[in-house]
Amino acid sequence: MRNRIEISITLLLMWSILHTSCLSGKPEPEETKEEPMEVKVAQTPPMGWNSFDSYGVYLHEEAAMANLEAFAEKLKPHGYEYFVIDAGWFGEFKLKEGTMYPAEKHALTLNFNEYGLLQPSQTYFPNGLQPIIDRCHELGLKFGIHLMRGIPRAAVEANTKVKGTQYHAQDIADTTSICSWNPQNYGIDMSKPGAQEFYNSLIDQMAEWGVDFLKYDDLVPYPKEVEAIANAIEQSGRPIVYSLSPGGNVDANAINSFKRANMLRVTPDIWDDQKGLDECFAAWRKWQGHEEPGFWIDMDMIPFGQLQLMSPKPNGIDGDESKGEIEKKIKDGELEDIELLAGKGWTRHSKFTKDQMYTFITLRALSASPLMMGGDLPTLDDFSLELITNKDVIECNQNGVMGSLVYEDDGIEIWNTPKKEGTGGWIGIFNRSDVSKMTSLSMADLKLGNTEDYAIIHDIWNNKQVNDLNFEINPNGVIFLEYEY
Incomplete structure (x- = not known):
């Protein structure tokens, strides 16, 4: 019985102190604040x-x-x-x-x-x-x-x-x-x-x-x-x-x-x-x-x-002059x-x-x-x-x-970007020259393995499925492909 009385008195005293503190305007003890979670920015290219x-x-x-x-x-x-x-x-x-x-x-x-x-x-x-x-x-x-x-x-x-x-x-x-x-x-x-x-x-x-x-x-x-x-x-x-x-x-x-x-x-x-x-x-x-x-x-x-x-454009300027020529x-x-x-x-x-x-x-x-x-x-x-x-x-x-460079010959560059997750990826076949180019490529040139290893190649800019790797590419042009296994 004595223990119960002591506990009750202790609780009463604690309540009295807390109540008095509130009435007197004294601040309550601050709660421990959790650190804000770090926000990771630019997880993909901005x-x-x-x-x-x-x-x-x-x-x-x-x-x-x-x-x-x-x-x-x-x-x-x-x-x-x-x-x-x-x-x-x-x-x-x-x-x-x-x-x-x-x-x-x-x-x-x-x-x-x-x-x-x-x-x-x-x-x-x-x-x-x-x-x-x-x-x-x-x-x-x-x-x-x-x-x-x-x-x-x-x-x-x-x-x-x-x-x-x-x-x-x-x-x-x-x-x-x-x-x-x-x-x-x-x-x-x-x-x-x-x-x-x-x-x-x-x-x-x-x-x-x-x-x-x-x-x-x-x-x-x-x-x-x-x-x-x-x-x-x-x-x-x-x-x-x-x-x-x-x-x-x-x-x-x-x-x-x-x-x-x-x-x-x-x-x-x-x-x-x-x-x-x-x-x-x-x-x-x-x-x-x-x-x-x-x-x-x-x-x-x-x-x-x-x-x-x-x-x-000011008067007297054609618009094609270099900075040095204008100076x-x-x-x-x-x-x-x-x-x-x-x-x-x-x-x-x-x-x-x-x-x-x-x-x-x-x-x-x-x-x-x-x-x-x-x-x-x-x-x-x-x-x-x-x-x-x-x-x-x-x-x-x-x-x-x-992507990485996987092929280079006679002004033609092939760059391959694999998908980060899953299979497949994208290919760019770039004509880096000032004249049209006819190209006849193999799967080995694209670094995609054997023909059986892929399901489909899609020509993005021409919006069509690719059945062979023969392309005519305009000067400074590109063929943009998506491939899936």
Whole structure:
């Protein structure tokens, strides 16, 4: 009986203490919170739209909203999800009088806050980026944005504070490290106190805005900053796809640093010409086999449709001149008042032939390169839309296997992408020459084994079953096959 009384008194005392604590406003002991589950991003090659091919670094609010709505209507039903605004969104550009067209290649004046963090341009985004970000999420899409490595040079001159620290911009900037093609920023010396904290503060701002995708430029040659930004993304707590640029001469020895990101650009900027296609094939050879879920080899955007809409062709220009030829004409006084803007060339529809377009999108499918459309979406032509939303292209691409070269002879290349799960796969027979080719191939050439080992071969672009391996392939054209065992 005594034991029961002692237990009752103990329970009464515990209840009294708890009740008094509640009445006095003292907090109850905190419950142990479970760590949030890690969200693994980019398990398949990301699919989306990037504004650079169509708007350079001059995308403005009206065009952004129009492309976002067109994205939701035309691309989202096919699995595209990332809407990415490229560089320039922070620039207070000088404009040609009475227009939205830029009068300078890169803005001399940048909008940044007291911590050196970039803010939306009042010139091109007078209502800020938040309405676009919010609308993107309302539509069930994900929002992406472009950043340049480092810290604005103007912020270093102003010696802005590094948020949450005792350090300033001049304490962390590497003033000897300046991008050769966009001098707006200094690099950051990651050995300096406050350097990581700056990147943390910048990525925290991106996370607060609701950014889901970061395209980070002028970064590939700087593995320490690649890793610093990866650390900043991880500490932010927001799942963000991390894309590295630029491509071109990429050091394969830094692959471990690159794999802290989700996409690695391995080509220069790719435009609507054969040179760009050739650069993609060269990169494919070098990087085949480096892909894995969460890390993809990126061959830049898809330059289909209307391009360079903010760069109308000036008087005195044919449109086919090289940059060097135009610079010479300006120097010689033949051309006046012309600013060579970001991107390549002037306002135009993609100059790819249909065969080049078939080759381009087949290459992207077989190589598992992220599908990032570059052309203007509201004005996109039907043929371009059919190619980028083709179900076989998307299925092959999202299979997530970078195909390998299995045959090469007399300008003909055969690339094979097996299915990751199950049997079968896809074949691309590319004519890399400028003349038509007649080919007569064997199963051994396709590396598919004996005839009895397969059930069917389907010609995707001609939509028919293949009964033999004799093909005529147009110049720079392709035969795209799916095979099943």
